[in-house]
Amino acid sequence: MKAMVMGGLGLSNLALQDLPDPRPGPGQVLVRLHAASLNYRDLLTLDGKYGSMQRRENLILLSDGAGEIAEIGAGVKEWKVGDRVVGCFFPFWQNGEPQDYLLRDAPGGLADGMACQYRVFNSDAILPIPPQLSFVEAATLPCAALTAWSAVRAAHKTGPEHVVLTQGTGGVSLFALQFAKAAGATVIATSSSEEKLRRLRSLGADHVINYRDDAEWGKTARKLTKGRGVDLVVEVGGAGTIKQSIRATKLGGTIPLIGVVAGPSLDLPLPLITMNLLKVVGVALGNRRQFADMLRAIEHHAIKPVVDRVFPLTELPEALAWLQAGKHVGKVCIEID
Ligand SMILES: NC(=O)c1ccc[n+]([C@@H]2O[C@H](COP(=O)([O-])OP(=O)(O)OC[C@H]3O[C@@H](n4cnc5c(N)ncnc54)[C@H](OP(=O)(O)O)[C@@H]3O)[C@@H](O)[C@H]2O)c1
Structure with missing residues (x-):
């Protein structure tokens, strides 16, 4: 063969x-x-x-x-x-x-x-x-x-009452968008170009943010939820995105740690997690x-x-x-x- x-x-x-x-x-x-x-x-x-x-x-x-x-x-x-x-x-x-x-x-x-x-x-x-x-x-x-499914359905039981944030237009993130929409959730999706943001909208994203133009995209996502914060961030960026992800997430929200496309390690003030009662969980398929x-x-x-x-x-x-x-x-x- x-x-x-x-x-x-x-x-x-x-x-x-x-x-x-x-x-x-x-x-x-x-x-x-x-x-x-x-x-x-x-x-x-x-x-x-x-x-x-x-x-x-x-x-x-x-x-x-x-x-x-x-x-x-x-x-x-x-x-x-x-x-x-x-x-x-x-x-x-x-x-x-x-x-x-x-x-x-x-x-x-x-x-x-x-x-x-x-x-x-x-x-x-x-x-x-x-x-x-x-x-x-x-x-x-x-x-x-399967990784996206675990994030959207096992790490967090996503339903119509939830807001989910996805990062970029790679494989995991688009499946997370599709599974979250199938569950009836509202989706905020980020990407690096206007063309890709249009694709995200055509796939059902309710709100889109260009993370290249908007360094404070986590804050913007929170604003889109009227200050409450999103329920779930499907974290594929890692070191380069997690601070903004925390910014976006509601008190007691969930961040499944999946990937490292924006870097594998960083200095992170841990009180950001504890004081916001976040559920930060590793996901492996x-x-x-x-x-x-x-x-x-x-x-x-x-x-x-x-x-x-x-x-x-x-x-x-x-x-x-x-x-x-x-x-x-x-x-x-x-x-x-
Ligand atoms: N833990 C697990 O079980 C598991 C399973 C599968 C994958 N992973 C990990 O998950 C990550 C994604 O995997 P994949 O296969 O979906 O990758 P992929 O198809 O290569 O997608 C990567 C995408 O990430 C986006 N991106 C890059 N930098 C970004 C940033 N700073 N902020 C937001 N988005 C950014 C880009 O999309 P835009 O140009 O649209 O921004 C890029 O196309 C990888 O680190 C991979 O190793 C983990």
């Missing part, structure tokens, strides 16, 4: 290789992948910045993929050849609270990922694709969508049960993932460069022939 393999760190070490076709063992299935999607994490992995455990060479990249079952291993009863499936980010975390031993072997970082034609999955590490989604759309879901709940909600609300551009597998380096340039809105995807 063809696979895009990171021979070593850096974009220049990414190359197409011919590898032996894998075969499923007992309790496993072989999936013919048709699509994959990129996440900010793939850029960190290529740079060797995805934690001390990440593989630094001979790694098939990308955590998110979708395809159809091509072969069934011994003892597997719940799937058949031809079923359309999407992979889980954490293959062992089925349900309940996270445990170290359940968070192992995440694809495209610790284990081989989805930038290839065939991949073996444990039969309980995949889920069926909602009928209205294409393979490309389904491939956008395992990391960004979710389990398979939550993924299944999210897929049902996507089907029920007919949510269409926002696909920015689709590149062929051979152009994965170009796709990663496009993601790094930050011009995208939504998900950058890969089609696999």
Whole structure:
């Protein structure tokens, strides 16, 4: 099979290789992948910045993929050849609270990922694709969508009475916008350009703020809530945004810490959190049960993932460069022939 393999760190070490076709063992299935999607994490992995455990060479990249079952291993009863499936980010975390031993072997970082034609999955590490989604759309879901779902539905039970603030137009933030709107919430969304703000409005954002023009965007968001503050900030910026996020959030509000696109560490006066009784919680995707709940909600609300551009597998380096340039809105995807 063809696979895009990171021979070593850096974009220049990414190359197409011919590898032996894998075969499923007992309790496993072989999936013919048709699509994959990129996440900010793939850029960190290529740079060797995805934690001390990440593989630094001979790694098939990308955590998110979708395809159809091509072969069934011994003892597997719940799937058949031809079923359309999407992979889980954490293959062992089925349900309940996270445990170290359940968070192992995440694809495209610790284990081989989805930038290839065939991949073996444990039969309980995949889920069926909602009928209205294409393979490309389904491939956008395992990391960004599930993380947004956990922020909007698990870290905080968002409903019509709530105001949610999202940051930027990347994968996680657009899913958070879509899930918050599906729950009936009011959404305030920030971005870096007028064109992207227009896209946010067309996707349902009630209010938009250009964070490049308005350094005090947190204060502006609070004003939009008549001084009360927002209930939830989906925090993907990290160090460069959290002070404004705190500014925007109501007394007792929730800030799920998700990402670091605007920096990983900072000096933060902690009384800002304690005196405002904020619930600042780490979010690391979710389990398979939550993924299944999210897929049902996507089907029920007919949510269409926002696909920015689709590149062929051979152009994965170009796709990663496009993601790094930050011009995208939504998900950058890969089609696999
Ligand atoms: N904890 C988890 O489970 C988890 C899971 C998935 C992702 N993440 C993390 O979440 C972050 C986002 O991931 P992603 O895949 O959605 O990234 P992405 O698709 O690459 O999106 C990044 C976007 O962030 C926006 N941005 C950049 N600087 C910003 C700033 N100062 N303020 C507001 N927005 C800013 C930009 O949009 P605009 O140009 O519109 O501003 C940019 O396109 C990453 O740090 C990633 O590692 C964490």
